[in-house]
Amino acid sequence: MRRYYAFTAIFILIIIFISVNVHANVTYIKEGNNPPKIAKKNKKQTHRKDKNKHSLTSPNLSTTFHKAKKGDTLLSLSKKYSLSVSELKEINNLRSTKIRIGQKVLLKRTGAKTYTVKRGDDIWKIAKRFNIDVDELKDINNLKTDQLKPGLRIFLEQKAELEKTKTHEAPLLQTHIEGEIGGVLESEQHSLEEKVTLIAKKLLNIPYRFGGNSLHGIDCSAFVKKVYSLIDINLPRSAREQFLEGNSVDKEELSVGDLVFFRTYASFPSHVGIYLGNNLFIHASSIDKKVTIDSLETPYYMKRFIGGKKIIEEKDDKEKLDEKG
Structure with a gap:
């Protein structure tokens, strides 16, 4: 008898369970409804459920960092944020894959x-x-x-904001500078030495960039090479090679347009500028991050100065020899 009641109770529960599920998936047809409308409505509801489900499980990819919790590893974070373990290690300067609870793990590089x-x-x-x-x-x-x-x-x-001039400003800046330099080159009132210094000053405040050779960013030797190329003197690309050009000049004998050389981060000539007179020189400075004017009497440059070179005089001598030949 007990078996009979137990069987009956189980049977009733099964019927109730089936009825509830069927009821949940049944769509009642109201006046004005038709099969296409019902199908469209059900599709929207399904899409909404899927969207909500996705929003609960998808990480916020705009987040800058993740604060590590118990059980977090670089592997689990890489899967969660769709980044490789090596990327996470590089962004965070990590040598191992170990992270500690509470550690802020960067998810994208800023700056x-x-x-x-x-x-x-x-x-x-x-x-x-x-x-x-x-x-x-x-x-x-x-x-x-x-x-x-x-x-x-x-x-x-290099910091991004110092690497280059804004893209939309560059063409205007280049046109302006080229126009001013053109005026200097066409003038018959200035010597070559004076033209060198005038042209160099037209490039003041151009951003500094190691290895750069344009208005977007320029380094010291490219700056010197650029200025001299405008008066048809072709110099080598590096300060080390430029030091081998021209005739040596003592500090007391420097004149306008001469090159001045320094040992900064290396044992060989690693920095160069153009002498302006009165112990001033113009150069692309890695310290100031732009083309600027400094004094040879500044302790930093006084200590590192290794000599000057006269370039224009050598060119004039060559031209005279060519004329005699």
């Missing part, structure tokens, strides 16, 4: 790429790790030594 110096690091190890030229790394950070203090944050690339 220029940087690295925080750790114990045992030096400029050579960092340059090798990130495949960057040592001299370039020193120049970007204005470093004077290979030894770095742990905790120091260094840039691995």
Whole structure:
């Protein structure tokens, strides 16, 4: 008898369960409804459910960082935010995949790429790790030594806002500068030396960029090469090679238009500018991040000055020899 009641109770429960589910999926036809309208309505409801479900499980990809919780790993974060483990390690300057609870893990890079110096690091190890030229790394950070203090944050690339002139401003700037330089070149009132300094000054405040050679950004040797090319003197690309050109000039004998050289981050000539007179020179400065004018009496440049070179005089001498020949 007990079996009979138990069986009956189970049967009733099954019937109730089926009825509830059928009722949940039944669409009652009201006046004015037709099969196409009903199908369209059901499709919208299904889409809404799927959308809500997706919003609950999808991560916010606009988030800058993730605060690590218990159980989080770089692997789990890489899957959650669709980033590779190597990308996360690079963005956060991590050597291992270990993260601690509460640690803020960056999910996207903001600003220029940087690295925080750790114990045992030096400029050579960092340059090798990130495949960057040592001299370039020193120049970007204005470093004077290979030894770095742990905790120091260094840039691995130039800051974006200093790398180039705004795209929409560049054509206007170039047209303006070219027009002014053209006026200097056409003038018969100035010597070649004076033209060099006047042209150089037209390029004041152009952004500095290591390896750059345009109005978007220019380095010291490219600046000198550019200025001299406008008076038809072709110089080598690097300061080291430019130092081999022309005739040597002592500091006391410098004249307008001469090149002045310095040892900054290397044992060889690594910086160059154009002498303006009165102990002033114009150059593309990695310190000021632009083409600027400085004094040879500034302690930094006084200590690193290694000599001057007269370029224009050599060209004039060659022309005289050609005329005699």
